[in-house]
Amino acid sequence: MKYIGACHCNAVKFAFNADIKEVVSCDCSLCSKRAALMLSVEKEKFEIVEGHDVLSEYRWNTGIAQHFFCGKCGIYVFHQRRSDPSMHSVNANCVDGLDISSLPVRQVNGKSRSTDQQFSS
Ligand SMILES: [Zn+2]
Numbered sequence: 001m002k003y004i005g006a007c008h009c010n011a012v013k014f015a016f017n018a019d020i021k022e023v024v025s026c027d028c029s030l031c032s033k034r035a036a037l038m039l040s041v042e043k044e045k046f047e048i049v050e051g052h053d054v055l056s057e058y059r060w061n062t063g064i065a066q067h068f069f070c071g072k073c074g075i076y077v078f079h080q081r082r083s084d085p086s087m088h089s090v091n092a093n094c095v096d097g098l099d100i101s102s103l104p105v106r107q108v109n110g111k112s113r114s115t116d117q118q119f120s121s
Helices: 029-034
Strands: 002-006 013-017 023-026 037-042 046-050 055-058 066-070 076-080 087-091 105-108
Touching: 013 087, 023 029
Parallel strands: 023 105
Antiparallel strands: 002 013, 013 046, 023 037, 037 087, 055 066, 066 076, 076 087
8 A cells, every 4th residue: 555654844755655453662772762663674665755955864873774754853764773674664654644552552662672783774
């Protein structure tokens, strides 16, 4: 199914195709502070439609995962994972019309994995 979404100020707009079955919550230090609920989307099925120039990048820990947020409103939009660079994690709360409350939440134990290769952030 095709979805669209945006950051809070609408400077960054994105679109993707995915079969959404769950949202992911991670307890690493970054995800817990940004309180993100995420969707797994194949990188090649995800596209930034507007706002490339507004996106800011943040890296931490090993510096491999790339976290992108809107440079105007500060909202986390998506990140490219460290464990699987072919997948993006997308901020489920930025997706238009998605009923998050109807989806199961899968808890990922990122805190304990934040220094090894398994960490999916
Ligand atoms: Zn914004």
